[in-house]
Structures are given as C-alpha cells and as structure tokens.
Amino acid sequence: MNLWIFNHYAVTPDLPGGTRHFDLGKELVARHHEVVILASGFRHSERRTTKLSPGESWRIEDVDGVKFVWLGTFPYQKNNWRRVLNMVSYMVRSWWIGRKLPKLSPEIRNPDVIIGSSVHPFAVLAAYWVAKQHRARFIMEVRDLWPQTIVDMGELSESNPFTKLLRMLEMFLYRRAERIIVLAPRMGEYISARGISEGKIVWIPNGVDLLRFKDIEPAEKNGKGFKIVYLGAHGQANALDVLLQAARIVQDQGCQDVKLILIGDGPEKPRLTELAKWLELRNIQFRNPVRKNEVPQVLSEADAFIFNLEKAKVFKYGISSNKLFDYMAAGRPVLFSVEAPNNPVEEARCGLTVPPRDPQALAEAIIKLCRMPKEEREAMGQRGREYVEKHHAIPVLAEKLIQCIEQVRKQ
Numbered sequence: 001m002n003l004w005i006f007n008h009y010a011v012t013p014d015l016p017g018g019t020r021h022f023d024l025g026k027e028l029v030a031r032h033h034e035v036v037i038l039a040s041g042f043r044h045s046e047r048r049t050t051k052l053s054p055g056e057s058w059r060i061e062d063v064d065g066v067k068f069v070w071l072g073t074f075p076y077q078k079n080n081w082r083r084v085l086n087m088v089s090y091m092v093r094s095w096w097i098g099r100k101l102p103k104l105s106p107e108i109r110n111p112d113v114i115i116g117s118s119v120h121p122f123a124v125l126a127a128y129w130v131a132k133q134h135r136a137r138f139i140m141e142v143r144d145l146w147p148q149t150i151v152d153m154g155e156l157s158e159s160n161p162f163t164k165l166l167r168m169l170e171m172f173l174y175r176r177a178e179r180i181i182v183l184a185p186r187m188g189e190y191i192s193a194r195g196i197s198e199g200k201i202v203w204i205p206n207g208v209d210l211l212r213f214k215d216i217e218p219a220e221k222n223g224k225g226f227k228i229v230y231l232g233a234h235g236q237a238n239a240l241d242v243l244l245q246a247a248r249i250v251q252d253q254g255c256q257d258v259k260l261i262l263i264g265d266g267p268e269k270p271r272l273t274e275l276a277k278w279l280e281l282r283n284i285q286f287r288n289p290v291r292k293n294e295v296p297q298v299l300s301e302a303d304a305f306i307f308n309l310e311k312a313k314v315f316k317y318g319i320s321s322n323k324l325f326d327y328m329a330a331g332r333p334v335l336f337s338v339e340a341p342n343n344p345v346e347e348a349r350c351g352l353t354v355p356p357r358d359p360q361a362l363a364e365a366i367i368k369l370c371r372m373p374k375e376e377r378e379a380m381g382q383r384g385r386e387y388v389e390k391h392h393a394i395p396v397l398a399e400k401l402i403q404c405i406e407q408v409r410k411q
Contacts, residue, residue, distance in 0.1 A: 001405065002034040004098070004111040004136070006127035008073075008090045009119065010039035012063045016264075016289035017045055018322040021117070022066055023209045027398035029065035036101075036108055038094045041070040042086065045233075045265060045289060047077050058097055060105055067108060071097060079267065091122035098130035110134050113405050115181070117141040121169045128176060137408045140177035142187055145317065146170065152314035153237065178408045181401075184318035185342050202404045205320040207392040212293065213329045217300040225257045226370045228335070229302035231295065232323045234266030239310040241268075241275060242337070242359050248279045249363035255283075258370055260306075263287040263298060299330040304369050304377070307345070308337045311356040315340040325392045328384035333377050335365050350384030 005025070011017040025035035041052035041059070051070040052059055061068045074089040076082035102110050114136045116127025124140050131138035147166035150156045156163045174180060174196045181202050182188050188201040234240055240262065247260050260283055262272070269286070276284045290298050299305070305327040309315060319340045327334050328344070334351035336343060337358075345351040352369060354361040369377065390396075 001028075001409075002036075002109050002112045003028065003405070004036045004038065004114045004127075004130070005117060006038050006094055006098070006114065006123050006130070007117040008040050008087065008094075008123045009044055010037050010068070010117075011043075011292065012061070012068060013293040014291050015043065015045075015050065016291055017043075018206070019209075019292045020206055020322065022063065023207070023394045024398050024401055025066040026064050026209075027394050028402070031398075031402070033402075034067075034109065035065075036067045036069060036111070038069045038071060038098060040073045040086075040090050042073045042075055047075075049075065058093070060108075069097065069101065087120045087122050091126045094123065095126040095129050098126065099133045111136040113137045113139060113408065115139045115141050116173070116177075117143060118146060119144040121146055121166060121173055124173050125169065128173060137178055137405075138176065139179045139181060139405070139408060140173055141181040141183075142191070143183050145187060145190060145314075148190065149314050152312055178411065179404055181404065183320040185320075186317040190317055202400070204397055204400045204404070205392060206322050206325060207394050207397045208322075208325040208329045208388055209394050210329055210389065213296045213326075213331075216296050216330055225259050226303050227259050227261060227301055228304045228306055228366060228369075229261045229263065229299060230306045230308065231263040231290075231298065231326070234262070234264050234269040234272060236268060237310050237312070237314075238266070238268070239308055239356065240272055242357055242362065243306060243308055244272060244275050244279060244281065244284065245359035246362035246366060247276075247281050247284050249359060250366050251281060251283050253363070253367060255367055255370060258366060259283050259285065260366075261285045261287060261301070263290060265289045295326055296330065299326065299332070302330070302332055304333045304335060304351075305330070306335045306337070306362075308335075308362075309340075309356060311339050318342045325388050328388045328392075331378075331381035331385045333369060333380040334384065335362065335369065337362055344387065345384070348384050348387035350380045350387065 005021050007021050010021045021037050028035050042049045057072045059070045071093045074085040076086050111134050114127050114131040116124030147163045180200050181204050192198045250258050307324050334345045336345035336353045337356050339356050352365045354365045
C-alpha cells in the first residue's frame with residue numbers, strides 16, 4: 001500500500017510538536033507499506049521556516065523510511081489574516097505539488113489511499129482534489145472540529161461569513177470521505193448528528209511511541225525538591241494563568257519544595273511571564289520548547305505532571321492529547337484539570353482530578369501529591385504506563401489504521 005497524508009502541521013522528531021503521523025508512518029513502513037507526508041516547511045510553533053532553504057519551494061526528506069514533502073507556505077507571526085493566507089497557501093501548494101509528485105520525484109509512487117487531516121479543512125480539501133486526480137481512495141481525519149472549535153472558543157460567531165463558508169466545506173468533505181477518522185471519543189456524535197452515517201466514522205486516538213521512553217530515569221534521581229512539569233502549548237485553551245494562580249497559593253502555604261516548570265511556547269507566554277512577575281512567584285520556571293525526541297529526557301526530571309485546559313464547550317466531545325499520553329508513558333502521576341466526557345487519568349487511576357478554572361483546588365491537589373508517600377506516587381505512575389501500553393501504543397493504533405484502510409480498499 002502507498003499512503004499519502006496531507007497534514008499542514010506534521011513534524012519530524014527533531015522538531016517541537018506532535019509526531020502522530022510520523023510515528024504511525026514509521027510503523028507502517030516497518031510493515032512494508034510506503035508513506036508520504038505533505039507538510040508545511042513553515043513551523044507554526046516557532047513562526048519561522050525550518051525545513052526549506054531560502055528560495056526553495058519544496059523539498060523531500062526521508063526520515064526513517066517516511067518521506068516528508070516540505071512545502072513553502074505564506075509566513076505569519078500572529079493569528080490574523082496572514083495565518084489564513086498561510087492555510088490557503090498550503091492548500092494550493094500541496095494540491096499543485098501533489099497532483100504531479102510521482103513525475104517530479106520517481107522515488108514516490110502514485111498513492112493508493114490519501115488521508116486529509118485537519119486542523120483546518122483546506123488541507124483536507126487539497127487531499128480530496130489530489131485523491132481524485134490519482135484515483136486514490138480518500139479518507140478524512142478530524143483532529144479538530146472546525147469551525148465548531150472556533151465558535152466555542154468565542155473567536156468567530158455563527159453568523160460570520162467565514163463560519164458559514166467553513167460549515168459548507170465541512171459538510172462537503174464529510175460526504176465525500178469514504179471513512180472519517182476522529183481522535184476524540186465523542187467527535188463521531190457531532191458528525192453523525194449532521195446526517196453522516198456512523199458506519200463511516202472510526203475512532204483512532206493519539207498515542208505514544210513507547211520506545212522513546214524505554215530508558216527514562218526514575219523520579220528519585222531528580223535531585224532535591226518536588227518538580228511538577230507542564231509541557232506544551234501556551235495558548236488560550238491551556239488556561240495556564242490558573243496554574244500560576246495555584247502556584248501563588250502553594251507558595252503562600254509555605255511549600256518551599258514545590259517547583260512548577262512550564263516548557264513550551266505560544267501566544268500567551270509573554271502575558272504569563274508578566275503575570276508570574278506580578279504575582280512575585282519564586283516557584284515557577286519558564287523554558288523554551290523542546291524537540292519531540294528530547295521529550296522523554298525532559299519529562300524524566302519531573303515528579304509529577306499537570307494537564308490543564310480551559311473550561312470550554314469545545315471539550316464536550318472529549319480529548320485526545322499527545323502530551324497527556326507522553327506524561328503517562330513517563331510513569332509519573334498526573335494532575336488532570338479538564339472538563340471533558342473522558343478522563344484517561346481517572347480510568348487508569350494514575351493521578352488526581354480537579355475542576356478546571358479552580359486555582360484553589362489545583363493548589364490543594366499539588367500539595368496533596370507532594371505530601372503523598374513516594375510508593376503511592378510510583379504506583380500511580382506505573383498504572384498510567386500500563387494504560388498507554390494497552391490503549392495508546394503506536395503499534396496498537398497503526399493496526400487500527402491499517403484495518404480502516406483495508407476496509408475502504410475492499411469496498
């Protein structure tokens with residue numbers, strides 16, 4: 001099988017971000033399939049081009065057998081009209097290169113199956129066009145419910161013309177996809193409520209490459225103090241101001257051993273660093289993003305982790321977070337502060353759950369975890385590790401993906 005994946009924001013392990021499609025692709029290559037990923041050379045997390053030299057419009061990179069086609073796209077620095085142009089430029093460039101890619105590069109064969117993966121639906125539309133051009137089977141993957149997510153976050157209204165355009169495009173793609181892969185457990189309910197057959201919908205959540213975590217150090221080798229790590233985006237949806245407020249409460253309680261480490265970047269980071277100064281926090285440390293292949297080493301510093309999201313309607317369809325499964329793979333307890341219908345931490349019994357937007361409850365959970373016997377924390381961490389081994393290991397998810405594709409090819 002020759003599989004192409006259109007994912008605007010796909011990354012390789014030498015970059016910050018989620019490596020869902022690389023990890024799945026590497027597993028498929030090990031099973032003698034071919035995988036090509038068309039991604040932007042402009043990095044959203046860093047706001048700069050990293051994979052293309054000046055003047056290059058596209059390039060092919062082979063990473064562990066997975067072929068990445070890096071595409072030049074319109075640059076931007078903020079979430080404004082320039083980012084919309086970036087999305088449209090990815091759609092145009094991926095369609096333009098994708099329709100003639102086997103002629104441009106003989107090492108790449110015509111696709112049998114093409115997956116178009118959101119966040120934004122313009123990437124999926126390009127995948128659909130290229131699938132028609134090559135007479136390949138077309139599968140849609142929904143990683144984010146656009147435009148519903150944007151509406152629920154209050155960034156667009158239902159009456160906005162752009163929202164209406166996205167609604168039309170969303171339905172167009174749902175109807176033409178032979179299968180629709182969803183990442184969160186209840187996304188299928190949203191899609192089927194729009195008249196799409198439940199038989200087309202397949203749940204394949206995010207996962208973790210456990211091989212990256214095979215040599216992770218035990219928590220007791222961290223040195224002094226009790227370190228709690230947050231690793232990931234610093235955006236509106238992450239509600240990290242709540243974490244800083246909780247840190248102030250912990251500090252006021254005299255818990256000198258507790259240190260909270262925030263690793264990553266995003267539009268909210270400048271405001272958060274100023275808030276930390278205003279709160280006079282001595283127990284907070286901000287760090288730059290790290291490459292995916294460096295994540296296990298960084299997580300090994302922690303005694304526990306925090307998974308925190310804004311209290312918003314958008315999470316009513318569930319969550320499927322890369323960083324949460326990385327946390328659990330690291331074998332440490334997790335503080336879970338999200339309002340969602342699924343709670344992997346509770347299911348695995350690998351941490352403590354508190355309501356979102358409640359600094360007092362979060363601070364109390366931090367202190368409780370810090371004062372908990374080490375053996376109890378270790379047992380929590382072990383249960384989290386066993387949970388991801390069973391449900392979210394990449395080989396398990398790759399098998400689900402192969403079954404989905406084979407069902408489509410047999411139709």
